[in-house]
Amino acid sequence: KEGIPTHYVQEINDRDTFVKKVEIVPLEVIIRNVAAGHFTLRMGVPEGTEFKTPILEFSYKNDDLHDPFINHYYALALGLATQEEIDTITKYAFKINEVLKKILLDANIRLIDFKVEFGRLSDGTIILADEISPDTCRFWDATTGAHLDKDLFRRNLGGEADAYQEVMKRLLG
Template sequence: MEKRKLAYEGKAKKLYETDDNTVFLVEYLDQATALNGLRKDAVSGKGKMNNQITAYIFEELTAKGIANHFLEKISKTEQLIRKVEMIPLEVVVRNVAAGSFTKRLAVAEGTTLPFPIIEFYYKEDALDDPFINDEHVRFLDIASEVELEKIKTLALAVNDALKELFLEINIRLIDFKIEVGRTAEGEILLADEISPDTCRLWDQTTNEHLDKDVYRREIGDLIPVYEEVLNRLKNKGAN
């Protein structure tokens, strides 16, 4: 697969065109961000951690029948994905109260929610990615009512699969963010990445943070934490 011109550069990834017009090459960068990009730091080794973790998780989701854009990992920092039209939504699924949820609703962090809660955020940097509801999604013509139901169904399926996967390696899935895209045929696919950048992960035994909150809250170093998650995934089922 030949890497061609840069198509898009985000906070932590670059997307390149390839010699196949249905495929992007993704390069993960050694960069950590918080506060919607207002805080940014170079973190050596982070790109290869997120690329490998995301590749492993997407392979697991594919095996469980969850439709996604992942094709294959081609190097420590690069992978190939299907080209989709990204829907400008961040879809958050919460199993345990944490982060902004605790502040908005005055719920103690760590409170187990009685059912998974899905939230939508309009992916627009100029507006600081505001929290929106179903009617806002339809008003902004982001997705149709039918697509919105498909997105919710997909998000809950991903939640079930991730909870099971992480529980096998003694990790509790607190919440996570996904993004989705449309194929040329109109199919809704899971897209972007799934990593400690996009999930809150706590050790099942100690409640130790195994995610980007160690960077957001300045309570530890990212690389050892991400290495721990990757090593647990690699060793899953070894015992």
């Protein structure tokens, strides 16, 4: 609907979904709107600092190496993606950010950051091939700043199931 092609085809039931077969581009794509998580440690910026412009980051999708932070020159040099693919991924990632921020703010939720992955169809077309959920995003209540995301689990704060239900309730009514 928003001009971002995805792997989604059809929901079968509560547990199963048909998706298009893709070859995953081995890049994790992160968009940050507000300082949080590893960024605050790496850059020494206080959590909650709003950026003047969103930040785009790439990580090399490699579990053995713990998904190291890379830039697009690494991706090109290692043959992980072409310049055209990186340009498309970048365009889609910023568009996803724009769309999600509006949808979430309408539900009184701030989009702090998120991670997505992209895939190549058999013809080479780049499409979004990932979920968008409280497990792959940081969501904060826009009024209170309360976490509604994976950090409740990561920080052993508890209440993640209730927070995820709250996100669903706000988005789906």
